[in-house]
Amino acid sequence: MPTFSHSRLSTFENCPQQYKFKYVDKIKIEPYFQTVEAFMGKRVHETLEKLYRDVSMGREVSKAGLLLDYADDWEEKWTDDVKIVKSGYTGDDYKRVGAKCLENYYDANAPFDKDVTLELEKKVLVHLGGDYSINGVIDRLSQKGTTYQVHDYKTSSHLPSQAEVDADRQLGFYQIAVHALWKDAGDVELVWHYLRFGKDLHSKKSHADLEELRIKAVALMKEIGEKDGDDFAPKVSALCSWCEYKPMCPAWAHLEKTSLLPKNEFLNEPGVKLVNEFAYAKEEQHAAEEKLEKIEAAILDYSKKSGASVIRGSDKKITVTHTHHLSFPAKQSADRTRLEALLKEKNLWDEASTLDSTALQALLEEKKISAATAKEILALAKDSERTSVRLSKLRDEETD
Numbered sequence: 001m002p003t004f005s006h007s008r009l010s011t012f013e014n015c016p017q018q019y020k021f022k023y024v025d026k027i028k029i030e031p032y033f034q035t036v037e038a039f040m041g042k043r044v045h046e047t048l049e050k051l052y053r054d055v056s057m058g059r060e061v062s063k064a065g066l067l068l069d070y071a072d073d074w075e076e077k078w079t080d081d082v083k084i085v086k087s088g089y090t091g092d093d094y095k096r097v098g099a100k101c102l103e104n105y106y107d108a109n110a111p112f113d114k115d116v117t118l119e120l121e122k123k124v125l126v127h128l129g130g131d132y133s134i135n136g137v138i139d140r141l142s143q144k145g146t147t148y149q150v151h152d153y154k155t156s157s158h159l160p161s162q163a164e165v166d167a168d169r170q171l172g173f174y175q176i177a178v179h180a181l182w183k184d185a186g187d188v189e190l191v192w193h194y195l196r197f198g199k200d201l202h203s204k205k206s207h208a209d210l211e212e213l214r215i216k217a218v219a220l221m222k223e224i225g226e227k228d229g230d231d232f233a234p235k236v237s238a239l240c241s242w243c244e245y246k247p248m249c250p251a252w253a254h255l256e257k258t259s260l261l262p263k264n265e266f267l268n269e270p271g272v273k274l275v276n277e278f279a280y281a282k283e284e285q286h287a288a289e290e291k292l293e294k295i296e297a298a299i300l301d302y303s304k305k306s307g308a309s310v311i312r313g314s315d316k317k318i319t320v321t322h323t324h325h326l327s328f329p330a331k332q333s334a335d336r337t338r339l340e341a342l343l344k345e346k347n348l349w350d351e352a353s354t355l356d357s358t359a360l361q362a363l364l365e366e367k368k369i370s371a372a373t374a375k376e377i378l379a380l381a382k383d384s385e386r387t388s389v390r391l392s393k394l395r396d397e398e399t400d
């Protein structure tokens with residue numbers, strides 16, 4: 001059983017097909033690219049890591065110094081391969097957002113002496129029982145009095161609700177790791193720093209919460225382990241725009257491949273041609289159905305006016321039939337109760353098969369009941385006429 005990570009499990013939940021590309025087939029996309037959101041998040045994390053390393057060395061960190069470290073890191077690592085998905089924005093826009101994240105954090109936490117930093121970018125392996133384990137990285141682990149705090153920095157543009165962070169799995173895994181690694185860690189608090197908003201969200205998990213999280217994670221890992229190659233279906237969502245496997249994904253490959261073709265090549269591409277033919281045939285089918293409905297209405301009108309129930313064409317004929325259909329009151333209605341009582345009173349209940357509409361209609365048609373009873377029953381029924389039109393070949397004798 002492979003070692004999982006929170007992001008690996010999330011990849012499976014978001015899209016099993018992407019999971020297969022990445023972790024089963026292990027496809028590496030060349031040239032490698034990363035999204036600007038991921039790039040910006042990494043630079044912010046690196047800058048905050050350096051900040052706490054400097055603080056632990058007794059250095060005083062100014063806001064200007066922090067932003068300079070960030071700008072240097074950004075310039076050094078920026079490449080044109082960084083992908084900007086949202087149109088209308090540039091790398092500089094994201095650089096500014098990252099800087100704002102750091103300013104917010106600085107303003108809320110300087111001079112960074114509210115707690116003691118125990119670990120930075122700490123790699124942990126969380127054993128969940130059996131062969132199942134999760135690895136991850138704690139951004140910062142600190143101690144404040146007797147409480148350990150697991151910190152996670154977020155540069156996302158989405159601010160989750162308290163309920164969402166309470167249900168978060170990733171920091172729950174890290175809490176399990178903290179309890180395993182530091183036996184004196186009685187009280188553990190989980191803290192998410194939503195840097196864009198300058199907002200911290202806090203949560204605590206009881207041992208029962210952690211056990212529930214462990215059981216669910218193991219069940220998910222088992223489910224993934226039992227999947228066959230074809231079980232990893234694409235799950236199309238807004239996340240597709242950020243997916244590096246889009247050009248080879250079954251849900252997107254043809255759209256991607258054909259989107260760049262010149263018009264004449266596009267129209268001659270076999271898949272495009274088939275879809276166009278199908279769409280055209282469907283339109284024709286729809287138009288033909290509408291036409292048929294109109295002709296059928298005209299035939300019924302003709303039949304009514306002329307009194308003819310069989311109407312001939314050149315080598316086919318149309319037979320118009322009218323049938324009467326009785327419908328009986330709906331269950332639990334007052335009329336239904338009256339009808340059931342009437343049938344029982346007239347000893348017809350068994351024959352009507354506990355008010356089977358077909359059986360009751362047959363009783364009436366076969367005139368097995370007295371005219372007076374039939375009249376009472378019909379008073380509670382609704383009579384509707386059904387008309388059908390049937391096309392068939394003219395018989396020889398009909399063409400003489």
Ligand code: SF4
Nearest residue numbers: 015018234240243249
């Ligand atoms: S493009 Fe979308 S559907 Fe296809 S693998 Fe990626 S996330 Fe899944």
